[in-house]
Amino acid sequence: MNQTPVVQFQHAMKRIGKRTIVNDLSFDIQAGEVFGFLGPNGAGKTTTIRMMVGLIKISQGDILIKGHSISKDFNKAIRNVGAIVENPDLYKYLTGYQNLKHYARMVPGVTKARIEEIVGIVGLRDRIHDKVKTYSLGMRQRLGIAQALLHRPSLLILDEPTNGLDPAGIHELRNYLKRLAHEESVAVFVSSHLLSEMELMCDRVGVLQNGKLVRIQSIQDFVHDGGSSLVCVTVESSQVEQAKRLIATLKKEILPIRQPGQLLIPLNKDEIPTVNKLLMQAGIQIYSIQVQEQTLEDKFLELTEERK
Amino acid sequence: MIGLVANESMKIYSRKLTWILLLLLFAITIGSSILGTINNTNATDWRAETTQLVHQYEDRLKITELSPTLRTDAENKLKIAKYRLENDFPAPSNNPWSALLTFSGLIEMVIVFAIVIAADIVAGEYTAGTMKLLLIRPHNRAKILFSKYIAVSLFAIVMLALLAVCGYATNALFYGLGDIHTTDLFLNQQGQVVQLNVLMQGIKMYGLSLFPIMSYVTLAFAISTVLRNSALAIGISLFIMIVGNSMIEATAKMEWLKYLPFANSDMSLYIFHLPARPEMTLNFSITVLLVYIVALILLSWNVFKKRDVSI
Known part of the structure; x- marks a missing residue:
């Protein structure tokens, strides 16, 4: 664990007008761990994710991904990131395959074989040439995960990933994410309100409340805190x-x-x-x-x- | 960058709306070509007919409340008709090249359709929520924005080409392929009657129309980027286009209006020697339009690169 963390939050802060949405976040995420990001609605989870992927500016402080600042060195930092932000919003009038081709063209080195491979991994082979508007929410979620993994990122960010998946799908996803983290050393950052899910999936959790990180610890310590x-x-x-x-x-x-x-x-x-x-x-x-x-x-x- | 433009083009051509527009363009072009051929009869005695036209224009010029544009138009036509009689120069027999020059009005249709696509290309991604996944790729925002601009510009060019090709093909069915060396009489910028190649005039007119087309595309694109609302972008652009057409007349009376894009956005006015104000030249109009295009692009880019994407 003495390698550089995949993500480093350095006093990251987001202010909109006079309101502070996210306040002074400082923590690291290591390669190979599944990190759960918890917090009630409006705590600033999505704002944090949007800052991590450069969709919104960081008012103060910085976030480094593999040592590159997302605000100053966007291209190098974002290259290591695959993400779903909020809903898996994909192009409904394109087929699943066209969607993947679209994102593949935006990153160098994603081959046709890789697209085929990822389609197999998320289990969409039968429907990949259908238009996305005919997909169920679960299938969209799978396609969303496929586009996030296409370029083999070192950091995978998923916002409410089990939304719309059936129990079998959730089980499958959970195992896949764990395998991705523990075997391929990907850092997985998951936000969710499904706490039971997080308990089964995460190695470490951080709790965000009113824009502040109130607790960060391993899942066992978190649950068994206090000993008795x-x-x-x-x-x-x-x-x-x-x-x-x-x-x-x-x-x-x-x-x-x-x-x-x-x-x-x-x-x-x-x-x-x-x-x-x-x-x-x-x-x-x-x-x-x-x-x-x-x-x-x-x-x-x-x-x-x-x-x- | 080529990949990004390919992506944007794939998105444009995968939508049903695009194909409805292209089909409409196709149908309207063919339809108006056919109507044009029905109204057009080859003259048996061109001298008698031209003399009749001379009387017609002279009568029209006697009307006192004639609008300046119509007056200039009648004066121009009178000049050419008289020149024909004096120099024994009949109008060229019916041919597809001359016919193409007559439907400059259809270029407006290309503008309307291009506005529809340009208005949606940025705003649509916000509405559908796809902007998030588009922006989290290793490309800076300027590249993403300009790939969209290039794709929609290419689409406008495709429509213009389709208009010209369809129009030519339909007319060729009626008049034959036509001689590319066909010439006709036109007025030059000084108002003198000159003999010019019809095909070259056609190429000039369609080529020059790219400037007004791109002005409206840029306008719709800019509104789409700034307001993130495609309906509003279509509405405002079309409104400005309609108001703009009526501004051409007003420009004759108010000089400052010539610095607005409206009176500069109909290039056929220069082909037929009908500038809104006598001192306005083709180069002046092109310069004005380019200034607006550049300003609107800069505005879009500035808004787009800074914006926090939170939908």
Whole structure:
């Protein structure tokens, strides 16, 4: 990880009039990682993406892609980028193939064979010679991904990429993006509001709120932040009181019970065996011990709520 | 750059609208050529007929409230008719070259169709959201913009060529291929009657019409780029074109109007010696139009390169 990052945000800021849309973003994205960009609507996600690809000017600071400034050295920087910004808006009156040919002509070195290859990868071979206006949203999304990958970019930027894809398509895309990052060392930058999706797809997430980056960490740390998680222990209901007393000796708080026989205890992971042993030795019948994983969604809501 | 122009051309010719326009152009050109041949009968006694024409023009000149353009037109025609009688020079027999000179009005149609395409070529990409994906390629914005401008200019030239070729072909069906050495009488810039090659005059007229065509294309293109609204670009351009045609008359009375593009945008006026003001010359009109074209291109480029693309 001591190579230059694919993307470097250097105090990037966007101001429109007096309003600051994106404020002082500074972080790096490395080759080979899938980076998730989270944030509620209006947080400035799309503005950030538009700055990254040079569609809008950066008011202050800079964004470097493979060391080239997007504002000062646009051509060199953008050559390494493939992107879908917001919707996969393609030319509806052209066929899928004509669309790809169109973008292929704009970058040197994209051969006919490469177009064929990418059509196969996104699974559009049967319909590629049909007009885009006949495509479903999912197919447009696939074509959008195809045009973004055509020139083998080092950075792939996708705005809400799973929009309109069916579950099988989402699964396929997720695996493909992971493979692209982990095997071909592409940096993948994904923005999404589908948190469960991000959890399965991303290696690292950044949370943007009101134009500021409020949190950036690996997905595991993000979800398991704080160490303790809720553990739900189900025991024989007649033995609940006894179990409670035992757990109280460990100086652990017990949360209100939802169902007979259930005990809800905030525990660190390494304390679970201790509790288990204690209950077993007392002859309490344990039916199950479940760790209630906090999802990215819970975390996200918690994080964005508390800052409002 | 060639790739970019090829892209823009592919987009123009892949649209149904383009083919409807081309088909219309084709149909209208053939239709008006046929109408032209029906109205045209070969004179049996050209002397008697020309004498009759002389009387007709003299009568017209007696009308006091005749507009300046119509008056000049009648004076010109009278001059040529008298010259024919005095020098025993009959009008050339019907031929496709002379016929092509008579439908200079169809060039206006090329302008209207070119406006429709030019008005959409930039604004349409904003409306469809495709501008985003177009601009995130390793080309600077000037190249993207000018590739569009070149593509739409080429389209206008294609339409003009189609007009000339279709018009010639239809007339050739009626009059035969025609002798390329056919000559006829015209008035030069000093108002003297001269004998000129009809084909060369035709080439001059269609060639020169590229200046007004490009002026309107540039205007529609600039509005399209600045306002990002194709309907508005078509509307404003057509409005200016219609108002402009009526401005030619007004220019005779108000001198400053000659610096506006309107009175300079009909090149056939110079072929038929009908300048809006006597001191206006072909070179003057071309200069005025070029100044407007350059100014509009600079405006489009300045707006386009700076704009934040957020739709």
